[in-house]
Amino acid sequence: MSSVWSFHFPNMFLWRLGQGMTAGRSLCNSQRIFTVFVQVSVQRTYASKQSEKKKARAFVDWRRVSVEGGKGGNGCSAFIREFGRPFGGPGGGDGGSGGNIVIKANKRVKSLAKVKSIYKAENGSPGRNNSCHGKNASHTVIPVPVGTCIKENGNVVIDLERNGDAVVVAHGGLGGKGNQFFLSNEDKAPTLATAGESGEKCVLDLELRTIAHVGLVGFPNAGKSTLLRAISRAQPTVAAYPFTTLKPHVGIIQYEDFEQVAVADIPGLIRGAHLNKGLGHSFLRHIERCCFLLFVVDLSVREPWTQVDDLMYELEIYQSGLSSRPHAAVANKMDLPGTSEKLTLLQEHVDMPVIPISAKEGRDVGMVINHIRELYDRDMAQVANQKGETENQSHKKTVLLEW
Ligand SMILES: Nc1nc2c(ncn2[C@@H]2O[C@H](COP(=O)(O)OP(=O)(O)OP(=O)(O)O)[C@@H](O)[C@H]2O)c(=O)[nH]1
Numbered sequence: 001m002s003s004v005w006s007f008h009f010p011n012m013f014l015w016r017l018g019q020g021m022t023a024g025r026s027l028c029n030s031q032r033i034f035t036v037f038v039q040v041s042v043q044r045t046y047a048s049k050q051s052e053k054k055k056a057r058a059f060v061d062w063r064r065v066s067v068e069g070g071k072g073g074n075g076c077s078a079f080i081r082e083f084g085r086p087f088g089g090p091g092g093g094d095g096g097s098g099g100n101i102v103i104k105a106n107k108r109v110k111s112l113a114k115v116k117s118i119y120k121a122e123n124g125s126p127g128r129n130n131s132c133h134g135k136n137a138s139h140t141v142i143p144v145p146v147g148t149c150i151k152e153n154g155n156v157v158i159d160l161e162r163n164g165d166a167v168v169v170a171h172g173g174l175g176g177k178g179n180q181f182f183l184s185n186e187d188k189a190p191t192l193a194t195a196g197e198s199g200e201k202c203v204l205d206l207e208l209r210t211i212a213h214v215g216l217v218g219f220p221n222a223g224k225s226t227l228l229r230a231i232s233r234a235q236p237t238v239a240a241y242p243f244t245t246l247k248p249h250v251g252i253i254q255y256e257d258f259e260q261v262a263v264a265d266i267p268g269l270i271r272g273a274h275l276n277k278g279l280g281h282s283f284l285r286h287i288e289r290c291c292f293l294l295f296v297v298d299l300s301v302r303e304p305w306t307q308v309d310d311l312m313y314e315l316e317i318y319q320s321g322l323s324s325r326p327h328a329a330v331a332n333k334m335d336l337p338g339t340s341e342k343l344t345l346l347q348e349h350v351d352m353p354v355i356p357i358s359a360k361e362g363r364d365v366g367m368v369i370n371h372i373r374e375l376y377d378r379d380m381a382q383v384a385n386q387k388g389e390t391e392n393q394s395h396k397k398t399v400l401l402e403w
Pocket residue numbers: 218219220221222223224225226227237238239240241242243244245246266267268269332333334335336357358359360361
């Protein structure tokens with residue numbers, strides 16, 4: 001009911017206002033123009049708020065899907081009856097196979113928002129007379145972001161780590177046999193034809209292991225969204241109240257060599273997040289899925305270095321080793337008075353590179369972009385080394401590229 005109200009309220013209100021005003025014949029032209037102006041501007045504000053809400057809802061990093069392969073087509077029971085062949089024997093064709101359900105990593109896909117909750121592949125076509133076999137159904141491909149982990153009953157089935165990795169999660173059923181198949185010396189005119197098999201069925205959890213290369217981590221109001229806006233074309237909402245960001249926003253930095261690095265603005269952390277306070281575990285779950293972290297520190301508070309200590313503590317308690325992911329601190333709000341002294345103290349206190357910036361004014365954000373690239377290149381080199389080692393150890397291929 002409330003959603004109906006909220007949807008109709010501006011229109012109804014303005015319509016009534018207009019009615020009331022037009023009812024009085026004394027309404028002059030300028031008043032009418034004013035009414036129309038107010039009506040249009042209120043509707044625009046309302047529409048933009050709705051689209052912002054939609055944008056905020058767009059990022060999805062977990063989905064439960066039910067998948068079912070297509071059923072095989074039934075075999076056909078028929079006899080060949082042609083001119084000159086009045087008893088041509090059995091001629092019922094086999095049914096076609098049902099389609100498979102394939103999950104494929106695609107680097108253009110950034111979230112699981114468009115993954116539906118139920119997938120059913122196409123059924124195979126039934127066999128026909130004159131020995132015509134039914135057509136095999138085409139496969140259903142579900143595109144997911146690179147880094148999607150597929151789980152069944154809590155157990156990891158596979159990790160789609162590279163662009164183009166694909167796996168068949170539900171095979172389609174085989175087509176039934178036509179009566180032609182059962183022709184033998186004992187039975188010259190079989191009437192038996194079998195039905196197509198049902199496709200495989202299962203329920204899977206899709207989880208994004210990596211939502212971005214870099215995660216912007218910080219307390220509410222530290223300026224994470226402002227920083228993301230300054231370094232990418234993402235448009236997260238910026239406001240002077242805590243918890244403006246409730247879901248991660250991912251922005252892409254494109255470098256001159258066309259390399260793209262994804263940066264996630266993660267909702268603000270508060271003390272006690274590991275006890276599920278504030279946005280708690282959902283927040284920490286997102287951090288877990290970033291390759292490296294940038295701690296955004298608000299220099300306008302009294303002792304900004306305590307923010308870094310608290311962040312590190314919360315991460316380590318939630319998952320040991322999380323705080324030792326490659327990281328750096330971004331000291332934000334350098335445009336405010338008295339921040340230079342705090343910056344010096346922060347640099348003395350923390351044991352990591354500190355990049356002083358003003359995200360609001362766009363001052364020195366280039367340094368952040370360069371630092372992100374450094375971390376990214378280092379990480380890529382490490383991943384390449386690890387891949388080489390594991391490929392030497394085993395040649396087992398878990399990802400099915402043919403289906
Ligand atoms: N003076 C100054 N203000 C800033 C700067 N960066 C951000 N702000 C302000 O700080 C407030 C909070 O900024 P956000 O970017 O929404 O902060 P956030 O960390 O994303 O906040 P949450 O969404 O609550 O996690 C806004 O009023 C910004 O205008 C800066 O460099 N200088």
